[in-house]
Amino acid sequence: MPARGATTARRLLGWLMNPWAKARFLWVIALAYMLWTLLPVAIAVGFSFNAGKSQTAWQGFSVSRWYLDDVSSVWQDDSLRTALIQSLKLSTLTVLIAVPIGVAFGLAIDRWRGRVSRSANMVMLFSFITPEIAVAVALFLYFSQLATVIGLGLKAQVLGLSMYEIAYPVIIVQARLLSIGKEYEEAAMDLGASPMQALRRVLLPLLMPAIVASVGIVFATSIDNFVISQRLSIGASTQTVPILIYSTARTAPLPSLNALATITLFASTIMIAVAGLALRSASRRDRGGAAATAKIGLPVAGG
Amino acid sequence: MRSGSGRGSFRPTWFWPTFAAPATFWLLAFFVVPFFVIMAIAFGGLDPVFLTPEPRYNPLDWQFGSFADVVSQLFSRESIYQQTFIRTLAYVTLATIGCLLIGYPVAYFIARHAARFKTAFLVAFIAPFWMSYMMRMFAWVNLLQEEGYVNRILVNLGLLPSPRLWLQGRPSTVIFGLIYGYVPFMILPLYAMLDRIDRSTLEAARDLGAGQIQTFRRITLPLSRQAIFAGCMIVTLPMFGDYYTQTLLASTRGTAMFGNLIVSSLESSLVNAGAALVLVMIALLIIPMVFYLRSTSRARELAG
Numbered sequence: 309m310p311a312r313g314a315t316t317a318r319r320l321l322g323w324l325m326n327p328w329a330k331a332r333f334l335w336v337i338a339l340a341y342m343l344w345t346l347l348p349v350a351i352a353v354g355f356s357f358n359a360g361k362s363q364t365a366w367q368g369f370s371v372s373r374w375y376l377d378d379v380s381s382v383w384q385d386d387s388l389r390t391a392l393i394q395s396l397k398l399s400t401l402t403v404l405i406a407v408p409i410g411v412a413f414g415l416a417i418d419r420w421r422g423r424v425s426r427s428a429n430m431v432m433l434f435s436f437i438t439p440e441i442a443v444a445v446a447l448f449l450y451f452s453q454l455a456t457v458i459g460l461g462l463k464a465q466v467l468g469l470s471m472y473e474i475a476y477p478v479i480i481v482q483a484r485l486l487s488i489g490k491e492y493e494e495a496a497m498d499l500g501a502s503p504m505q506a507l508r509r510v511l512l513p514l515l516m517p518a519i520v521a522s523v524g525i526v527f528a529t530s531i532d533n534f535v536i537s538q539r540l541s542i543g544a545s546t547q548t549v550p551i552l553i554y555s556t557a558r559t560a561p562l563p564s565l566n567a568l569a570t571i572t573l574f575a576s577t578i579m580i581a582v583a584g585l586a587l588r589s590a591s592r593r594d595r596g597g598a599a600a601t602a603k604i605g606l607p608v609a610g611g
Numbered sequence: 612m613r614s615g616s617g618r619g620s621f622r623p624t625w626f627w628p629t630f631a632a633p634a635t636f637w638l639l640a641f642f643v644v645p646f647f648v649i650m651a652i653a654f655g656g657l658d659p660v661f662l663t664p665e666p667r668y669n670p671l672d673w674q675f676g677s678f679a680d681v682v683s684q685l686f687s688r689e690s691i692y693q694q695t696f697i698r699t700l701a702y703v704t705l706a707t708i709g710c711l712l713i714g715y716p717v718a719y720f721i722a723r724h725a726a727r728f729k730t731a732f733l734v735a736f737i738a739p740f741w742m743s744y745m746m747r748m749f750a751w752v753n754l755l756q757e758e759g760y761v762n763r764i765l766v767n768l769g770l771l772p773s774p775r776l777w778l779q780g781r782p783s784t785v786i787f788g789l790i791y792g793y794v795p796f797m798i799l800p801l802y803a804m805l806d807r808i809d810r811s812t813l814e815a816a817r818d819l820g821a822g823q824i825q826t827f828r829r830i831t832l833p834l835s836r837q838a839i840f841a842g843c844m845i846v847t848l849p850m851f852g853d854y855y856t857q858t859l860l861a862s863t864r865g866t867a868m869f870g871n872l873i874v875s876s877l878e879s880s881l882v883n884a885g886a887a888l889v890l891v892m893i894a895l896l897i898i899p900m901v902f903y904l905r906s907t908s909r910a911r912e913l914a915g
Contacts, residue, residue: 439852
């Protein structure tokens, strides 16, 4: 028996390592990796449709029990519904602040090269790579000790998170500007457009894909944000979905929590898909020659 | 430098600074000042009765006594601080190695062998990058329960005699969770670099008689060294501040990480100690952070 096992093993190894065939070894690793990363999440989503109360044993299929019907479903349970609304509120407000000021900053830093702009850019990069817990503790102490007028809660969460998220629009806009160049706005200004007109009618339309992508990414990362929103939350009323998952994952296992997680996963997936499509359409257009499509004044994103 | 000069309209010098102003203000008000508050508290005083922090905003009044206390505890054996710190170093090192061992072949596969499935694979590999970390950990909490799928499969296959309590303070579970959580962050920079390596370089090596392994060892690996460094940084920096993975997958004192130390001191009103620990963490990470920023900005200059 062991000898036969050994030959099978050797044959399997030979099949995997065969240098003349396609890289089967890598295919196996990659597929195993994909299964390993995605399957657990798929199972968690699946259990939101469990007909019973278990999160570990399948008890039949029910579309809406944990979403709508049950007393402890997302729709009917107060804490779950509050968390969902709170998450949507927080991420929408964060998008409304971080994207406009981030896009303006990215544009300005790219065009205005000086010592001040370089330092501001440096601070922005540091805000991006500082471990989130340090940022969160700093903001927590700031709002609880110094800016006590604002205090902890939703306002603090929005202000803190919108600062932390600025880096995404800045980086996306700067990457897009690499392929736009200065020619278009300069042409517009040579033709008599004011700086504001050149910005509004030339640069902004060209930047539209980057702005759409920023909205998607900032929304998705804020709805998923945990560390900063948790540190700045106060009481149950400012709990977001990730905070609720964190505090109840090990103590109160009901599939309604899976349902709640599934809803936010769905929301952030859509936003990321929108962002990805916007960036892809932009880069594809570039390859076809940006000049052809970027007729001055025509909104590029629409076409 | 201004190429459009002569005719047409000019931008006044205040034009771009005005656009940069709101975000700059935001960064000052909610990033720079809060870090100053951390220092004011870490180097500040304590109310003798209520033990609440008394921040000192004038750097001339700063006292370094309690901060030095925290630092000396890190250097004294058998203190909780030092044990936790060493444990965190060990977890982070092992998890980073794990991320690299899994991430490199996967990134290599997408860059070289995925061929016409490249986009599909790339989307699948990037997906977890954007999924909520909490959701991904929560999924494992369910799977690793005593009666969860992992135990059921392992027992049915005969690999385990009886269900194991994976979530009761096992270091291996925490390290596993860290690898699972951060591996996508490792794959992206590695893929970006490996994809950029010119195929003709590889073909040249093969033409000159190098085998597959030799080509990898002498061409691909040296060329991807910078991406390996960047990938390791990207996973190491947030792992150092991670406290939630440990809480969800183990939540015992014996597996607590540096982040847990910070959070628990804040929650037990040891605010000064918490602030001091954050400063210690930043002091430790500032060098890799600067290195990382410099290497990425250099890469961008080369690309631009």
